[in-house]
Amino acid sequence: METRKFHNNLIVSTAPHIVSDDDTTKIMGTVLLAMMPALVAGIYVFGTGALVRAIVGVISAVFFEWAYNMITHKRQTIGDLSAAVTGLLIAFNVPSTIPVWEIILASFVAIFIVKQLYGGIGKNFVNPAITARIFLFISFASSMSTWPLPRMNQTADAVTGPTPLGLLAEKSTELPSNMEMFLGFIGGSMGEVSALALLIGGIFLIWRKVISPIIPCAFIGTVFLIALIYYKGSFNMALFHIFAGGVMLGAFFMATDYVTTPKLPMGKLLFGIGCGFITMLIRLWGSYPEGVSFSILLMNIMTPLINRLTFKSYIKEGGANSGK
Amino acid sequence: MGKHLPSIHVKHYKHTSDIETEVMPIPDVVKICMSQNIGAPCKPLVAKGDYVKVGQKIGDTDAFVSAPIHSSVSGTVKDIVEVRGSMGGMETLIVIETDKKQEVSEEVAIPKVENYEQFVKAARASGVVGLGGASFPTHIKLNPKNLDECKVLVVNGAECEPFITGDNRMMIEQGQDVLDGMQLIMHYLNLDEGIIGVEENKPEAIANLNRLIDQNGISNIKVQVLQSRYPKGAERVLVYETTGQVMNAGVLPAQLGVILDNVSTVAVLGQYFRTGMPIVRRRITVDGDAVMNPKNVFVPIGTQIADVIDYCGGYKVEPRKIIMGGPMMGRATHSDESTTMKNTGSILAFSQEMAEVKEETGCINCCRCHEACPFKLMPMIFAEAYERRQVDRLNDFRVMQCMECGSCSYVCPARRPLSFTNKLAKGLVKEASKK
Numbered sequence: 221m222e223t224r225k226f227h228n229n230l231i232v233s234t235a236p237h238i239v240s241d242d243d244t245t246k247i248m249g250t251v252l253l254a255m256m257p258a259l260v261a262g263i264y265v266f267g268t269g270a271l272v273r274a275i276v277g278v279i280s281a282v283f284f285e286w287a288y289n290m291i292t293h294k295r296q297t298i299g300d301l302s303a304a305v306t307g308l309l310i311a312f313n314v315p316s317t318i319p320v321w322e323i324i325l326a327s328f329v330a331i332f333i334v335k336q337l338y339g340g341i342g343k344n345f346v347n348p349a350i351t352a353r354i355f356l357f358i359s360f361a362s363s364m365s366t367w368p369l370p371r372m373n374q375t376a377d378a379v380t381g382p383t384p385l386g387l388l389a390e391k392s393t394e395l396p397s398n399m400e401m402f403l404g405f406i407g408g409s410m411g412e413v414s415a416l417a418l419l420i421g422g423i424f425l426i427w428r429k430v431i432s433p434i435i436p437c438a439f440i441g442t443v444f445l446i447a448l449i450y451y452k453g454s455f456n457m458a459l460f461h462i463f464a465g466g467v468m469l470g471a472f473f474m475a476t477d478y479v480t481t482p483k484l485p486m487g488k489l490l491f492g493i494g495c496g497f498i499t500m501l502i503r504l505w506g507s508y509p510e511g512v513s514f515s516i517l518l519m520n521i522m523t524p525l526i527n528r529l530t531f532k533s534y535i536k537e538g539g540a541n542s543g544k
Numbered sequence: 545m546g547k548h549l550p551s552i553h554v555k556h557y558k559h560t561s562d563i564e565t566e567v568m569p570i571p572d573v574v575k576i577c578m579s580q581n582i583g584a585p586c587k588p589l590v591a592k593g594d595y596v597k598v599g600q601k602i603g604d605t606d607a608f609v610s611a612p613i614h615s616s617v618s619g620t621v622k623d624i625v626e627v628r629g630s631m632g633g634m635e636t637l638i639v640i641e642t643d644k645k646q647e648v649s650e651e652v653a654i655p656k657v658e659n660y661e662q663f664v665k666a667a668r669a670s671g672v673v674g675l676g677g678a679s680f681p682t683h684i685k686l687n688p689k690n691l692d693e694c695k696v697l698v699v700n701g702a703e704c705e706p707f708i709t710g711d712n713r714m715m716i717e718q719g720q721d722v723l724d725g726m727q728l729i730m731h732y733l734n735l736d737e738g739i740i741g742v743e744e745n746k747p748e749a750i751a752n753l754n755r756l757i758d759q760n761g762i763s764n765i766k767v768q769v770l771q772s773r774y775p776k777g778a779e780r781v782l783v784y785e786t787t788g789q790v791m792n793a794g795v796l797p798a799q800l801g802v803i804l805d806n807v808s809t810v811a812v813l814g815q816y817f818r819t820g821m822p823i824v825r826r827r828i829t830v831d832g833d834a835v836m837n838p839k840n841v842f843v844p845i846g847t848q849i850a851d852v853i854d855y856c857g858g859y860k861v862e863p864r865k866i867i868m869g870g871p872m873m874g875r876a877t878h879s880d881e882s883t884t885m886k887n888t889g890s891i892l893a894f895s896q897e898m899a900e901v902k903e904e905t906g907c908i909n910c911c912r913c914h915e916a917c918p919f920k921l922m923p924m925i926f927a928e929a930y931e932r933r934q935v936d937r938l939n940d941f942r943v944m945q946c947m948e949c950g951s952c953s954y955v956c957p958a959r960r961p962l963s964f965t966n967k968l969a970k971g972l973v974k975e976a977s978k979k
Contacts, residue, residue, distance in 0.1 A: 225818040226850055226881040231864050231899045234964040236950035237871040238555070238706065238898070243957045244905055300905065342906035342958070483922070534922075535940050 244341070248301035250430050254421035255308055255473065261404045261414035265370045266316035270410040274311040276320050280327035281307025288336040302341050306330050307348035312411020312469060313513070314356060317380070318363040326352040346520040347480045350513050357513070367407040383407045384464045389509040398456060401463035402537030415462070431476040434485055435492040439471040442496025452506055455517040466512035467499065476515075480520040487523075487530040494519045546787075549781050549918040552951050554872065557706040557831070559762045565713050565827050565840040570644045571702055574604065574617050574846035575883045578636040579629065580786060581673040582680045583609025588638055594621045599821050600649035611669050611681040615640065616824040616844035618647040630868075630877050637883070640846070640858065647894060654820040660691075663732040670816040671823045671886070676700060676711075676777070676806035677869050679887035682813065686733060688798035696799070697726060698786050699733045701742040701807035702770055702777030705870025708890045710827040713840050715742065715749035718815070719756045722807055725814025726765055733803060738765035738977035739786045740807065745772040774872065775949040779804060781918050793945045808889075823886055832892035834863040843951045848904040849880040849891055864901030867892040872950040902959040913952035913962050919945050923952040923962040930969040935976040943969045 262270040285303040289296050297303075310326045330348035338344045355484070368374075369381045384396055384406050387443045396406050405416025412418070425431045444458045451457035475481065475495050482491050495515045502511025579585040590596055595710035596615040605611035619642035629635035655666035668683035688694055699722070703711040715722060726738045742750050753767050768786055770776045780791040782804065789800045797804040812823050824845055836857030837915030843852050849866060853859060867874040868888050884891070914925040922941055929937040943966060952962040 224850070226848075226879050227863055227866075228879040228881065230866050230878050230880070231877065231901065232878050233865070233878045233901045234961060234967075235866065235871075235873050235875070235948075236954050236963060237867050237874065237876065237892075237894070239902060239953065239959060240552075240554075240955050240957075242955070243902075243959065244908055247908075247910070247957055297905070302908075340906055342908045478911070481909075483909065483911050483914065483924070531941075538942075 242302045244302070247253050247430055248305050250428050251425065251473070252301060252308065253306050254424045254428075255305075255312070255411070257417035257420045258312065258411045258414060258469070259308070260355045261417035262312070262316065262410040265372075265404055265413055266368055266410050267371055270311075270316040271316070271369075273314065273316055273320065273323055273410065274308055276323050277309075277327060278304050278307035280324045281310065281331050284328055284331040285336065288332055292336075294340070297341060300341060303331055303335075306335070306348045306352075309411075310352050310472060312473075313349060313353040313409050313466070314364065315367050315408075316410040317366060318356075318360070322356055322360055322363060326356050329355045342479050344479060345476045345523075346517055347474055350474055350516050350520070353513050354517060370405045370413075372405060381407055384460070385508070386502065387510040388460075388464075388503075395460065398459045398463060401460065405496075406464075409466065409469075412466045415468045417483040418468035418472055422468070425472065425476070431472070432485070432488060434488040435475050435481060435495075436471040436490025438489050439475055439495045439499075440467060442493045443467055443500055446496065446504075450500070457494030461500070461503070465503075465510040470495070470499075470512040470516055475516050475519070480523060482523050482526045482530060484527070484530040484534060486533070487526045490526050490530075491519050491523065494522060548771065549784055550915060550920060551771065551776060551781075551918060552916045552955055554706055554774040554954060556772070557574040557871075558709050558712075558745065559707075559838050560709045560829055560831055560840055561712055561746070562748075563713075563839050565717060567842045567844060568847075569644060570617055570642050570844060571847050571851040573622070573639060573641055573848070574619075574844055575625075575637040575848065576613060576616065576846035577637050577883060577885055578603045578613060578638065579633075580613055580679060580845075580885045580887070581611050581679065585636065586613050588624050588636060590621050590638065592621055592623055595619070596621060596640060597647045597649035599652040599824055601651060601822075609681055609684060611668060611673050611683070613820045613821075614671050614824050617793070618641045618645050618848055619929050630875055630882065638846075646709075648821075652820045652822070655817060657732070657817070660732045660792050663728070666817070667813060669822065670813060672809055672813050672816065672967065673823075673886050674806055675808040675812065675826065675887060675889065677873065677887050677889060678779075679885070682805065682809055684896065685803060686729065686800070688796070688803070690798060690801075691733060691864075693801050694733060694798055694803055695736050695944070696787060696802050697730050697733070697738040698782060698802050698804045699726060699738065699801045699807050699810050700741040700777055700779075700782055700804065701740050701746070702782060703746070703828045704743060704772075704774045704775040704777040705872050705874070706774075707831045707892055708829045708870050710829045710840055711807050712746045712749050713827060714811050715740075715746070718751050718811050719749075719752045721811040721818070722753065723756055723760065723762065723765065723813040723814070724818065725747075725810035725812075727762070728814060728817055729805075729810065730764070735803065736764060740765070740767045741770050741776070741782050741786050742767055743772045743776055772861065774951060774954075775918060778918065778947055778949050780947060793947065818852060826884070826886065827886070828852065828884060828888055830892075831890065832863075832867075833898050834861050834893040834895045836858050842926070843884050844889075845886060846883050848883050849877070850889055852884065853880065853893060859893065859894045863893040863899075864896045865894040867894070872954065873948065904960050905958045907958050907960060910957060912955040912957065916951040916955045918949065918951070919947075921946055921966075923966055926969045927960065927962060927965045930965055930972060933972065935973055938969050938973050943973055946970060
């Protein structure tokens, strides 16, 4: 009996010995899937230029992450798909007519500078795609504010025109109808025009429990409420503001970025309200027609402070001890 | 009540729920460990060359937190050896070469019990410890300082760990023993109410217990159906779900007026008072993707894992990890030469694919660890604070409340070993408080 052979070289590790199937790759893959309706809408509204820019955005973002990891001899991380999400978000945030090299430059800023130099996934303190968009917006003001008209509205001598928010800033009375805006037959960045498509994606993410509904609801709700008050109860104008510009895209896909948003539900609520508030401050009183990206960037920077604030009450209220 | 603590959905893997328990033949050799309970280890009462019989006491100690150990076989003591146990310390094993006659010891006799003191004494003599995995000596749980304040007996039949179905089979095959054990405890401890908490994924067990309760006309015991979510069977979660009382770390159920025992513990106790046979074998769920025929088996205590696996058709593929206990809180052992103990509820053998420790990636701040935690703790903060050795911060965020259920590690998409970091952080806090 002593000659019996045993398996003596088994793996010894700490519990738990099984893990859920949901890993970072799966989460990012789900986000990519949720962006598909908006991508299809963008291509439908703006044509193949939108598709080309989406592809360039994804490939360049993934390339820069790959290259950074190669140069610095870090573990390759492109498999987590987060770079692909950033690349697609950059494309979503620009007009479908901007030069392709500007997108590549934006990917470089987002991935190389904002994400990787700060330590890679999970370590960036602001949203890479948002920061890259603002970088483009400030550096290339002309191509970033030349908006193509939807294909169905283009005429022989008019292929570009102001966005609904641009019209509003010019005090134009020819605003598109809320239905046109809901469906996305308006000018704007290629991924932000169709509120319907973004809503489908956003609800999908909430259903898959990838994002919490707190930030999108607080963000959109605040925008709606401020518009309602500002326009003295005009339901129409309140709807206009939530369908216009980047509110839907920002609220569901960028203000919900885990890394740069608060941890606790109360913090998420404050974050969403802050985003909505700053957006409307810029839209109604600022010199830019649109303020979603600035609002998210500013709230990203506020996030450590919000965390500190909410942690204080978390510690005081006692969590487990309170038995809630 | 009606409120639930946060919990997670964990894949059930309960392949063996419907398979009747089999009795494996006595192996050629058993190695009975002298450290089978929380508290003091036993000292061997036999010497090399002695002949021992089934149920004979072979280890005991005078220490308060302890329980005696009995021989699971009849045969000759070949050796008494010191080996390094899976927890790192040295353990004493009594190696017995079996003669397969299974002669029953003269010591085995139905206990005569007339009062509470005799009941507790008999409970100790049964050798029973918490069979759910904690292996806390049961007679101590039955002997709380504030006995007159204890009113409820909560029996844990949740069995929320994946794979394991031993408690389920216990409730189906030995439902009467469960109720007998409960009634004895309730009688001698003067408890008013008995609650058996069972997860809803065990309909046959629930139906069987309800049928027996009706048949016996028992009015003060009820089955409470729990959600099939992890970790409903954790002591502090179960107390909350069944009695609505918040139980913090470091508090004993008895302090809240609750006596809490695992369903198999109670049943084995019930069986002991019927037969006089102390705990010498237990039902073990053998499963995992490296096992040929997963099933529940009655295994003599001290049997080598390899023998149990052989009985289940051997390995299907090369095993790379063997877990004693559940996959969420159980312990990986380095060798299948390890032997079963009183608290070994399952033996899981995993292939390379399941055994592989997933590579850790960066935290993406998704907060799933916080949302999964039954006590709403923040493992990501613990990990950060532990790295920086911030004891105050760990205390502020109540790291000591963590019960290491593993939910945070399970849900983490970055595959961070958060539960383990919590454990390390708790160690750091304990160390700091000593100074």
